[in-house]
Amino acid sequence: ADKVTFGTNWLAQAEHGGFYQAVADGTYAKYGLEVTIVPGGPQSNNRMMLAAGRLDFYMGGNLLQPFSAVAENIPVVVVAAIFQKDPQAILSRPGQGLDTWQDLKKARLFVAREGLVSYFQWMKGAFGFREDMTRPYTFNVAPFLADPQSAMEGYITSEPLAVEKQGGFRPNVFLLADYGFDTYSTTIETRTDVVAGKADLVQRFVNASIIGWYNYLYGDPAAANALIKTANPDMTDEQLAFSLAKMKEYGIVDSGDALKLGIGAMTDARIKHFFELAVKSGLADAGLAYTRSYTLAFVNKGVGLDLRR
Amino acid sequence: MSGLTSGASRSAATPLAAPAAISLIGVGKSYPSGTQALDGLDLVVRQGEFLALLGPSGCGKSTALRIMAGLAAPSSGTVERHIGAADGASIGFVFQEPTLMPWARVAANVRLPLDLAGVGRAEARRRAEEMIERVGLAGFGRAYPRELSGGMRMRVSLARALVTRPHLLLMDEPFAALDEITRFRLNDDLLALRAAFGCTIAFVTHSTYESVYLADRIVVMSGRPGRVTDEIVVEAPGPRTAAFRGTAGYAEQCRRAFAAVAGAAAASEPR
Amino acid sequence: MSGLTSGASRSAATPLAAPAAISLIGVGKSYPSGTQALDGLDLVVRQGEFLALLGPSGCGKSTALRIMAGLAAPSSGTVERHIGAADGASIGFVFQEPTLMPWARVAANVRLPLDLAGVGRAEARRRAEEMIERVGLAGFGRAYPRELSGGMRMRVSLARALVTRPHLLLMDEPFAALDEITRFRLNDDLLALRAAFGCTIAFVTHSTYESVYLADRIVVMSGRPGRVTDEIVVEAPGPRTAAFRGTAGYAEQCRRAFAAVAGAAAASEPR
Amino acid sequence: MRLGHGARILSWAMPVLAFAGALLAWDLVVRLNGIPPFILPAPALVAATLVSDWPILSASLWVTLRTTLEALVVATAGGVALAVVFAQSRWIALSFYPFAVILQVTPIIAIAPLLLIYLSPDAAVLTCAFVVAFFPVLSNTLAGLTSVDPNLRDLFRLNRASRLAELLRLRIPAALPSFLVGLRIAGGLALIGAIVAEIAAGSSGQGSGLAYRIVEAGYRLNVPRMFAALALISIAGVVIYGSLALLSHVLLRRWHDSTVARDG
Amino acid sequence: MRLGHGARILSWAMPVLAFAGALLAWDLVVRLNGIPPFILPAPALVAATLVSDWPILSASLWVTLRTTLEALVVATAGGVALAVVFAQSRWIALSFYPFAVILQVTPIIAIAPLLLIYLSPDAAVLTCAFVVAFFPVLSNTLAGLTSVDPNLRDLFRLNRASRLAELLRLRIPAALPSFLVGLRIAGGLALIGAIVAEIAAGSSGQGSGLAYRIVEAGYRLNVPRMFAALALISIAGVVIYGSLALLSHVLLRRWHDSTVARDG
Numbered sequence A: 001a002d003k004v005t006f007g008t009n010w011l012a013q014a015e016h017g018g019f020y021q022a023v024a025d026g027t028y029a030k031y032g033l034e035v036t037i038v039p040g041g042p043q044s045n046n047r048m049m050l051a052a053g054r055l056d057f058y059m060g061g062n063l064l065q066p067f068s069a070v071a072e073n074i075p076v077v078v079v080a081a082i083f084q085k086d087p088q089a090i091l092s093r094p095g096q097g098l099d100t101w102q103d104l105k106k107a108r109l110f111v112a113r114e115g116l117v118s119y120f121q122w123m124k125g126a127f128g129f130r131e132d133m134t135r136p137y138t139f140n141v142a143p144f145l146a147d148p149q150s151a152m153e154g155y156i157t158s159e160p161l162a163v164e165k166q167g168g169f170r171p172n173v174f175l176l177a178d179y180g181f182d183t184y185s186t187t188i189e190t191r192t193d194v195v196a197g198k199a200d201l202v203q204r205f206v207n208a209s210i211i212g213w214y215n216y217l218y219g220d221p222a223a224a225n226a227l228i229k230t231a232n233p234d235m236t237d238e239q240l241a242f243s244l245a246k247m248k249e250y251g252i253v254d255s256g257d258a259l260k261l262g263i264g265a266m267t268d269a270r271i272k273h274f275f276e277l278a279v280k281s282g283l284a285d286a287g288l289a290y291t292r293s294y295t296l297a298f299v300n301k302g303v304g305l306d307l308r309r
Numbered sequence B, C: 001m002s003g004l005t006s007g008a009s010r011s012a013a014t015p016l017a018a019p020a021a022i023s024l025i026g027v028g029k030s031y032p033s034g035t036q037a038l039d040g041l042d043l044v045v046r047q048g049e050f051l052a053l054l055g056p057s058g059c060g061k062s063t064a065l066r067i068m069a070g071l072a073a074p075s076s077g078t079v080e081r082h083i084g085a086a087d088g089a090s091i092g093f094v095f096q097e098p099t100l101m102p103w104a105r106v107a108a109n110v111r112l113p114l115d116l117a118g119v120g121r122a123e124a125r126r127r128a129e130e131m132i133e134r135v136g137l138a139g140f141g142r143a144y145p146r147e148l149s150g151g152m153r154m155r156v157s158l159a160r161a162l163v164t165r166p167h168l169l170l171m172d173e174p175f176a177a178l179d180e181i182t183r184f185r186l187n188d189d190l191l192a193l194r195a196a197f198g199c200t201i202a203f204v205t206h207s208t209y210e211s212v213y214l215a216d217r218i219v220v221m222s223g224r225p226g227r228v229t230d231e232i233v234v235e236a237p238g239p240r241t242a243a244f245r246g247t248a249g250y251a252e253q254c255r256r257a258f259a260a261v262a263g264a265a266a267a268s269e270p271r
Numbered sequence D, E: 001m002r003l004g005h006g007a008r009i010l011s012w013a014m015p016v017l018a019f020a021g022a023l024l025a026w027d028l029v030v031r032l033n034g035i036p037p038f039i040l041p042a043p044a045l046v047a048a049t050l051v052s053d054w055p056i057l058s059a060s061l062w063v064t065l066r067t068t069l070e071a072l073v074v075a076t077a078g079g080v081a082l083a084v085v086f087a088q089s090r091w092i093a094l095s096f097y098p099f100a101v102i103l104q105v106t107p108i109i110a111i112a113p114l115l116l117i118y119l120s121p122d123a124a125v126l127t128c129a130f131v132v133a134f135f136p137v138l139s140n141t142l143a144g145l146t147s148v149d150p151n152l153r154d155l156f157r158l159n160r161a162s163r164l165a166e167l168l169r170l171r172i173p174a175a176l177p178s179f180l181v182g183l184r185i186a187g188g189l190a191l192i193g194a195i196v197a198e199i200a201a202g203s204s205g206q207g208s209g210l211a212y213r214i215v216e217a218g219y220r221l222n223v224p225r226m227f228a229a230l231a232l233i234s235i236a237g238v239v240i241y242g243s244l245a246l247l248s249h250v251l252l253r254r255w256h257d258s259t260v261a262r263d264g
């Protein structure tokens, strides 16, 4: 079997479930792959490791970084997009006059540095949010809970549970995708030389991963969850269940184009639209050859559609 | 101090009858290292007296002086000090080493006790200047200690001790690093100062000549542990001037003092 | 050194005719602070000679000694040193301050030059022990410098300088902090050492008595800037023992030396 | 200082009292302001968590402590070695000290990714921790090495001491007090360095240290556990400092002014 | 040291040569290994970026420098004040030094959220930077304050100097050399502190500092700009250190062993 390393962008969690599923149920093995998942973390640098050739595949967060990669001549390309919607959301406390998207402009916003230089620029350009209202979010929810007049970023699949458990209230959740931030998320990236030289390997990895995701969403996720908990001992069953439920509820993985083309689907139109959004928000240059940031050669083949239940 | 107004010519009788300024009674001192520096030391410094401490190196003179000043506590015995705490900074102390503040110029070092006593700036500066000149360092007021020779440093230390015109002056070999000419001049200055202000002086010296020339009384110590082995009351017929050094009495008393020190040294030997 | 094998009784003539060990020719020295410490100093130390440097405090004796040792470079003039660099650590130097390593015990301080010269451990220990005893500090080998009195520290420094039995011995007021008894004993020790090993000695002292007792030749300096104002060749009829101190010649030469120093001091005054 | 029996008890009682007072103040602040445990847990809760989560926390503590000690050793050795090199000549110091300063001010988060590309995770962590902790050792040791009593230096020169002998017998002992101050600073910094390095360069997973616990607990809003981990770090810091202070005292006891007490 | 003309030129030439050599080595490593610019850009590229992005970078530099200087002032003042308090008595030092150690070892990322709750962002940033930088000042100053020549202390006691007078005229001048070593360490730490604090607690907006630039450039994979920002931090660190070293030299020039040169 071909040895393959896949770097994620966070600690093992349900949002990576399909990949673990493919490891756990032998899908990768069936496709002749021996996959090692390298979890990321708050300061992990798996993206650079991919560029440097230390990893074969990397799990990207959204499309902005691939655009940057083109701008910086980094030979990396997106080969599949597992999440049709970015789970990135803004959370606020209900009943504090922060109950609509427009209200959020009055709130103190806890945004991580990475968010500030990405989606927040879009919020700024498209809706008039201001940077001086932001505070750094260091993945600690306490400041948000302490300040009723604040809002914070979070993954829709994760933070709401923590807030509900600790703060004792169910937060308002504003999914950025619902307000126009239509990037793909949880992509599979690899280097151009891999695409050129080992197209077959890439295809096998993409296909097996897609199948893993179908099985994680619609089959029995227990084996994958067990693997996740081994990789991240602090992960709880409650959290795993919550995340899975939310992914289904919001159609994070299996919605839109994916319903027809299968999980992992990408379309030129969608990417073009997001690129124009990025240009308007100052996140990319209008002249950028953004089409070089992805390839549709490995997706939209309807792989695994039969597994949906 | 009242008994002492007649200048340099005074009989030795007065201070010997004067009340005690400091009494050490049965004082012992042992250091943490285990050395027994003093044991059963009885020593009285009378008011207005000029007392010399003689003794072999390491016999405990500095230790005794520090106890007198209250800088060290005795391990046993009692210390009585009858110097009015009322009259301000009245102890002048000359350490065996110059003990200057390396970051301060000579003038600032000498001025220190005045500054600490709250004397006005101009006044302090004037008095320090005068004292610096007195010890032969005119023109060195703006020098730093490390730019001075060993003897010059010691003179700065001396100037600092004298600048407050203290009532009690404790000096640990103040003149050891000086040439004889400077030494003689400072000896005379000290006598004049003492005559003018009637201060009480206890000082350590290794020169028997100096001790006889200056002191009313010489206490000879021997070491290991330090105790008093001899006491010489110096008889000076007239004023103590260079002429005194020429008298037969002076020579005779020097011989006596030397013999006493030699005896003390011999006593110290078989530790 | 060959001219010097007959022990303590030798005529003063031999060393005066001996070749120079160190010559300072027209040496000037000014410090960064601007002080002109020396100016046009001519001074020759002959091989096997015992030279005393006398002079008022601050006249540049220590500076001259440091230049002789090569520890300071003259600002002008030349220094010639004719001591074979071949024969190992052959300079012993006693600083005006004890200059001990505070972190090392007395024994280690004294042993230092031997250790640096690569002398074997046991041998070094033995010789240091012996020298410590020589300076009257038997039993203090394991003490730290700060547990010693001022005079004791100076004796450690002395022991350190002597322990290598150096061919050239430069000493800056080595006995100033010592009582007369110890001082006399060490004086005699020094004479004996010199007699036994024929070393060249230059030393600074403030005691004219001591200079006459010890030296073959006394150079008197005056200050600001430092220069040689007088030179006295000491005549000693017999061996230099306590008896020498009783002779009329001794007293007369002491007077002459004193007068020379007084003259130098007067010359230094109007800076 | 010779302490009487009473004074000796006091010397233990006072710190304990101060500590107890601090805990009490903390408790009161939490109680009176009604601060919820997810913002600032009360000390009793932290203590309880410390006990209940001990299996997890102790394992992490052990990981962090090992990194800390390794970092301290490496930082000390490196700092001293650099100081010795820099003390050799003004040229060397002038030429290469700037690089030491650059190393000191380089943000770990920025260089960690680079290190991770070229080093193993363990080596990267150690390098980061070293970068954080070495500078005070270097600075203080260098200051000590270059402030030697000039007369003693002359003495060594007169005795034709080799550079090595001068270093070993003169400069290093003279620098000891100053070095030890630097070491005491480095003790705490090594701990911080271990934590920062773990966050910036650490591989996550099984053998994760306290930093990981803190981030993870913070992420999951398990604030009591986060504070328990912080408490462990604090205790470790104080213990490390105390040990180094004791070492200092033992080494300098007999000859240095700061420790030799004067009676009076 | 009195330098001849040649030596004086050397004292400038050597550091410049060393620096040039380092740049060359960097360039060669990049060139020979064919390291792509998105991993490690060559120095020329970094310099070009520094020039081209100067408008953005200079604004950020200015923000970071302001925080750094504020942090340095606060850390120095705080460190010295604490040292003075601790020097007053053994009891105080024994009782409260542990808290200073705890403050030193507390990870900023852990306390920043707490600070953000109760402080304004500016105050939070300053607090974080202070926590990072104060300890070396405290440690070194305290060491200096407590290693005073015992005879000088006795002299002050004999002259019935008030505690204040003893502090101002004796302890503080005596502690100056040691304090200045601490200050030089704190200079770099204040810079690090400003950067860490900016990441952990800083408000954003137009006036964002170099830390933000680094994160941003990192996110955008604009590695040359990231290195340009790092270069600015390095230069700032060296300049700060140099200024503090110069200050040190000026203050101690005339009396301290480390700076008074011996001729010979």
Ligand SMILES: Nc1ncnc2c1ncn2[C@@H]1O[C@H](COP(=O)(O)OP(=O)(O)OP(=O)(O)O)[C@@H](O)[C@H]1O
Pocket: B031, B032, B033, B035, B036, B037, B055, B056, B057, B058, B059, B060, B061, B062, B063, B064, B096, C146, C147, C148, C149, C150, C151, C152, C177
């Ligand atoms: N700090 C100390 N710790 C331990 N022992 C000490 C200390 N100071 C002095 N001693 C010991 O106490 C004894 C007396 O010392 P002291 O300084 O009083 O002598 P001294 O008479 O002044 O000698 P000198 O004439 O040489 O100055 C000596 O044996 C010395 O070793």
Ligand SMILES: Nc1ncnc2c1ncn2[C@@H]1O[C@H](COP(=O)(O)OP(=O)(O)OP(=O)(O)O)[C@@H](O)[C@H]1O
Pocket: B146, B147, B148, B149, B150, B151, B152, B177, B179, C031, C032, C033, C035, C036, C037, C055, C056, C057, C058, C059, C060, C061, C062, C063, C064, C096
């Ligand atoms: N490091 C220095 N910097 C500036 N001036 C100095 C320095 N050392 C000595 N001097 C000056 O040089 C002159 C001679 O000093 P030196 O130490 O040689 O005198 P000395 O004859 O040894 O005096 P003493 O008998 O007092 O020891 C003095 O005026 C002194 O102020």
Ligand SMILES: [Mg+2]
Pocket: B061, B062, B063, B096, B172, C149, C150, C151
């Ligand atoms: Mg003494």
Ligand SMILES: [Mg+2]
Pocket: B149, B150, B151, C061, C062, C063, C096, C172
């Ligand atoms: Mg001298």
